[in-house]
Amino acid sequence: MNEQFLDLLAQKYDTEEKVVTEIINLEAISNLPKGTEHFVSDLHGEFQAFQHVLRNGSGTVKEKIKALFRDVWTDHEVNDFTALVYYPEEKIQLVKGDLCNKQDLNRWYRQTIEQMLKLISFASSKYTRSKLRIALPDQFVYIVEELLYKTDSTNNKDPYYEEIYRQIISLGQSDKLIIGLAYTTQRLVVDHLHVVGDIYDRGPDPDKIMDTLINYHSVDIQWGNHDVLWIGAYAGSLVCLANIIRICARYDNLNIIEDVYGINLRPLLNLAEKYYTDNPAFRPKLQSERHGSEQEILQITKIHQAIAMIQFKLEMPIIKRRPYFNMSERLLLNYIHYDKAEIKIGGKTYPLENTCFATVNPLQPEKLLEEEQEVMEKLLFSVQHSEKLARHMNFFMKKGSMYLKYNGNLLYHGCIPLDEEGNMKEMQIEDKTYSGRKLLDVFEYYIRYAFTHPEETDDLATDMVWYIWTGECSSLFGKCEMTTFERYFIQNKETYKERKNPYYHLRENEEICRNILLEFDLNPDHGHIINGHTPVKEIRGENPVKANGKMIVIDGGFSKAYQSTTGIAGYTLLYNSFGMQLVAHQKFISKEDVLCNGTDVLSLKRLVDKELERKLVRETNVGERLLQKISNLKKLLQYRYMN
Ligand SMILES: O=P(O)(O)OC[C@H]1O[C@](O)(COP(=O)(O)O)[C@@H](O)[C@@H]1O
Numbered sequence: 001m002n003e004q005f006l007d008l009l010a011q012k013y014d015t016e017e018k019v020v021t022e023i024i025n026l027e028a029i030s031n032l033p034k035g036t037e038h039f040v041s042d043l044h045g046e047f048q049a050f051q052h053v054l055r056n057g058s059g060t061v062k063e064k065i066k067a068l069f070r071d072v073w074t075d076h077e078v079n080d081f082t083a084l085v086y087y088p089e090e091k092i093q094l095v096k097g098d099l100c101n102k103q104d105l106n107r108w109y110r111q112t113i114e115q116m117l118k119l120i121s122f123a124s125s126k127y128t129r130s131k132l133r134i135a136l137p138d139q140f141v142y143i144v145e146e147l148l149y150k151t152d153s154t155n156n157k158d159p160y161y162e163e164i165y166r167q168i169i170s171l172g173q174s175d176k177l178i179i180g181l182a183y184t185t186q187r188l189v190v191d192h193l194h195v196v197g198d199i200y201d202r203g204p205d206p207d208k209i210m211d212t213l214i215n216y217h218s219v220d221i222q223w224g225n226h227d228v229l230w231i232g233a234y235a236g237s238l239v240c241l242a243n244i245i246r247i248c249a250r251y252d253n254l255n256i257i258e259d260v261y262g263i264n265l266r267p268l269l270n271l272a273e274k275y276y277t278d279n280p281a282f283r284p285k286l287q288s289e290r291h292g293s294e295q296e297i298l299q300i301t302k303i304h305q306a307i308a309m310i311q312f313k314l315e316m317p318i319i320k321r322r323p324y325f326n327m328s329e330r331l332l333l334n335y336i337h338y339d340k341a342e343i344k345i346g347g348k349t350y351p352l353e354n355t356c357f358a359t360v361n362p363l364q365p366e367k368l369l370e371e372e373q374e375v376m377e378k379l380l381f382s383v384q385h386s387e388k389l390a391r392h393m394n395f396f397m398k399k400g401s402m403y404l405k406y407n408g409n410l411l412y413h414g415c416i417p418l419d420e421e422g423n424m425k426e427m428q429i430e431d432k433t434y435s436g437r438k439l440l441d442v443f444e445y446y447i448r449y450a451f452t453h454p455e456e457t458d459d460l461a462t463d464m465v466w467y468i469w470t471g472e473c474s475s476l477f478g479k480c481e482m483t484t485f486e487r488y489f490i491q492n493k494e495t496y497k498e499r500k501n502p503y504y505h506l507r508e509n510e511e512i513c514r515n516i517l518l519e520f521d522l523n524p525d526h527g528h529i530i531n532g533h534t535p536v537k538e539i540r541g542e543n544p545v546k547a548n549g550k551m552i553v554i555d556g557g558f559s560k561a562y563q564s565t566t567g568i569a570g571y572t573l574l575y576n577s578f579g580m581q582l583v584a585h586q587k588f589i590s591k592e593d594v595l596c597n598g599t600d601v602l603s604l605k606r607l608v609d610k611e612l613e614r615k616l617v618r619e620t621n622v623g624e625r626l627l628q629k630i631s632n633l634k635k636l637l638q639y640r641y642m643n
């Protein structure tokens with residue numbers, strides 16, 4: 001081992017005792033059971049449902065409460081306490097409303113704090129004291145530790161402990177402490193969170209999800225196609241930008257663009273008012289609780305058309321300058337017979353309905369009007385100068401990737417593009433071809449390049465980000481084409497079909513999944529693939545666990561727009577020291593419902609894989625690093641102190 005390295009290490013561990021203590025500490029930690037990993041995906045802006053799943057640890061919190069108090073509590077009491085752990089601020093207010101008498105309230109405080117401490121002690125039993133300390137509310141660490149670690153079996157200190165409780169209550173600290181302890185519990189039940197893509201689009205609050213993740217204690221993200229679309233917009237891709245605005249208009253979410261990220265839509269609205277009128281194909285999908293005026297809806301309908309047409313135009317030069325994208329069939333504005341209002345697709349002619357081609361010059365359909373150009377430039381400027389968006393997109397870069405190898409498993413959002421025979425599908429980019437892992441790596445390279453060069457708007461990297469949203473070899477899209485245009489303008493639904501990559505039927509096959517794991521240097525006997533992106537249609541009997549347990553599809557199904565086709569509100573996955581469990585969630589109604597009626601989203605657990613022996617920290621990614629550190633410290637001990 002390099003002596004210089006050991007000298008550096010010796011600066012931190014400058015006595016034999018320090019080295020020895022650290023070795024003992026790390027050895028002990030690596031023999032603890034592995035922490036619980038929590039997998040979620042396809043959140044699609046549904047912050048309320050997401051935060052509920054996060055707060056209840058996909059059912060883990062309730063499970064712990066039941067295990068502790070089942071024998072002494074009724075279901076009602078369990079539900080009440082569980083709601084307190086999930087939403088402490090709100091629940092305390094409700095309790096205060098019920099208990100008007102001060103004595104009763106103080107008794108409730110005394111009891112509740114003690115119960116919370118029991119729960120924490122139970123939930124932290126597989127962690128070190130120092131890990132628990134980090135999770136405790138800062139201002140109360142000292143007294144909480146006193147109460148947690150009472151070791152006095154002689155009862156000599158009983159009055160001392162009682163006094164601590166009394167003082168907390170009389171000094172008016174109970175609310176704060178209970179709230180702090182509730183969050184500690186939430187934090188303890190999940191050690192690490194994986195978000196397997198698609199935080200953005202369709203639902204109303206992706207920004208709140210991002211803020212929650214930024215503050216979360218331990219998280220990684222596998223980018224989804226929708227996330228990459230937002231990254232692309234921020235990185236300077238005008239066509240990605242047009243897409244995110246179009247989707248926000250379609251789902252009546254323009255306030256995300258305007259109010260949340262502070263992007264001025266006025267220029268786009270002016271353009272929309274000038275060229276477009278009402279159009280049934282472009283009315284927004286309304287959120288049920290929304291109370292928009294007719295006039296507002298009309299405005300959105302116009303913006304929706306304006307930005308969709310800009311998008312269709314902007315796609316064309318990219319398709320032309322990148323022949324290897326193999327997308328010439330998507331040069332749709334070229335295939336329109338404008339006088340007859342018809343289009344020829346795949347050799348067939350279809351009539352066009354609800355057209356809005358006022359800004360299209362049939363001789364040069366891809367050409368943006370000067371006004372359109374200006375609008376896009378202003379929008380891009382605004383997007384790239386939104387501080388909040390910058391914060392969220394930077395977080396994507398810091399914690400996100402195309403795929404992740406973690407504790408022997410492979411995580412990605414969409415697919416590994418395959419051909420019909422199950423071979424890795426090849427894509428040509430300039431004069432090279434890529435497939436499998438190399439293809440995903442090169443996609444990630446381009447995304448990162450585009451992100452760090454936001455001023456370049458039509459270079460290969462920027463075009464590539466859009467390709468990853470919609471191209472046939474994209475591992476995030478996984479389909480041959482995106483038929484957005486057809487769904488707006490053609491009645492015949494046969495044109496809406498988006499052919500899926502063969503991956504989606506081949507992934508049922510164990511051999512295929514084993515090959516994919518091997519492609520990523522993972523052990524196919526132990527590893528699993530964790531996949532998001534496609535809603536599992538439980539209604540039709542689809543099983544989220546495929547390929548003899550090698551493939552687990554956990555599209556969280558949080559997206560309300562898709563719940564009628566899935567039949568449930570989706571899946572999440574837990575992986576603790578005992579094994580993997582899939583959790584099926586019922587539709588989340590509201591936080592209020594949980595608080596007042598004690599109803600919780602029913603979570604049915606299904607065992608996916610059971611560890612033969614309890615899995616320890618030393619067998620995990622983190623453990624690997626610990627073992628490396630131990631080995632370095634042992635060398636230091638030899639080199640410095642044993643000679
Ligand atoms: O239902 P919408 O909002 O029109 O979106 C449909 C589009 O979304 C996609 O399904 C991609 O989104 P997902 O990643 O959520 O599947 C496209 O394939 C399709 O064209």
Ligand SMILES: [Mn+2]
Pocket residue numbers: 198224225226413476533534
């Ligand atoms: Mn997706």
